[in-house]
Amino acid sequence: MIYAVWIPLLVPFLVVPAARRLADALSPVRAVRLLAATGAGLALCTVCALALLVVPGAGRLSAVAAAGEFVRPLAASEPAVAVPLAAAALALLLGCAAAVTGAARSHWLQLHRASGPGWRDGSELAVLRDTRPDAYALPGRPGSPGRIVVTTGMLHALDPAERDALLAHERAHLTGRHHLYLAVAELSARCHPALRALRAPMGYALERCADEAAAHAVGDRRVAARAIGRAALAARTAGGGSAPHPAPALGAVAGPVPRRVAALLGRTAGRPRIGLAAAATLIACLAVSGAAALDATHDLHSSIEVAQGENP
Template identity: 85%
Template sequence: MIYAVWVPLLVPFVVVPAARRLADNLAPARAVRLLAATGAGLALCTLLALTLLVVPGAGRLSAVAAAGEFVHPLAATAPGAAVPLAAAALFLIAGCAAAVTRAVRGHWAQLQRARPDHGDGEELAVLHDSRPDAYALPGRPGSPGRIVVTTGMLHALDPAEREALLAHERAHLTGRHHLYLVAAELSAHCHPALRALRAPVGYALERCADEAAAHAVGDRRVAARAIGRAALAARTAGEPPAPRPAAALAAAAGPVPRRVAALLGKGAARSRVGRAAAATLLACLAVSGAAALDATYDLHSSIEVAQGESP
């Protein structure tokens, strides 16, 4: 266990270089699912590894040893390192739990507060504001959410571009994209390296919505032009747009030039680079899970030995 338990804590650092390549070179929907699953899986393996580090040190406490009916001390790790490692791992688990709890409560509070002042009961809420802005506002469970757009943004686009912009935001709502962002955020609280997955997940989600908009209007150039002009209008306005709710997803967010270039290419890329990046992420997830299971089995055997049973 002393070796296997460290693998889930180190593997996430290997994922970082492959994540952006995956988002750029794999179909957006597949990239989103794979990035989110990888982040969640590695986060769970991290927490399991930390828990496995806590048990040997805790087993050296008399109360825990009595409860576990230990005849011999646990031999899963070196005696001098068991207690300090357990204390450090327990501290990290507590920090992760507190951060995840705050994030979940914060997201729920944002959904509760995120209610536009106009267009109750309608999918589209038009705000009378000269500052160009548009975003998708996810709803609470059971609520479809709402598209919010200002009059300034509507005036900045022609009719075809407006249709593409609304289709983009509608794709965010129907796909429940904010849940993927929440999953990436929660994973990032469990391991510092997983913070690097948030940007590729966000980019892949915008690419999903871009492709949906292109399909809805039947013209990739119109979709690309709508995204580019929306971003340009928002950034060249005389004053910044009003603060958005934290849960909002905006069409003008993220690396717009990369998104426009992808739309003007030949559709979703399925290159060797994308497949290699996907294979890397899957391999990292498999290795981390296997190491965590191996460490769990070793600890179980150590507990049987400590209880005076045959391993």
């Protein structure tokens, strides 16, 4: 356990370069799923490792030793090392719990506000009278489909075919429940600082998923690419800028628009080897972190049995 318990805390730093290459090298749907699984898995392993670091030091305390029926010290290290280490790990663990709880509560409250009484007319599309070009998908609470919000300024900036592509893009965000993937990335980032680097690739991959869905819906990748490009240009050149979005909203012009347009037009050459290498790296990191956490857990269990005199 002495060495294995540190692996889940160090492995997340290795996923950053692979995650950045994954979104461009793999299909968007596969990239989203793998990034979400990697973030959630490494976050759980981080929490497990911190908990395992707490137990040996806590076992040095008389109250814990009595509750665990320890007849000998649980940890081989000196109390001067084990107890401060356990205290630091406990502080980090409580910090993670508080951060995750706060983020989850904030996300729920934002969804509640976004689908408040003023938005419950049952329609999918809400058109706002605003000259500033803007469009976004506003997810709803569980059981609520959410809705697409678009301004009159954005509708005037696009031709009919481009409007269809834009609405299909936003509809894909809602039907795919993409805000949940962003929530997973955000909660994972609260457990380990290195996992914050997964949020940008996740956001890009989700936009690419919606782009591909829009291209499929209108049957023309060039129309979808033109709609995204013109929407982004209109939003950025409009005087006064766009109005602030509700926090859970997913905007059509988010992320690196030139990369998205180039991908739709096929100007980014496929890199299957890079994609496979990046995916293999993330899967390997997840497997190594999980195996190390299990190994450390097994060692701790054996140590507890020894301390209880069950396996001298």
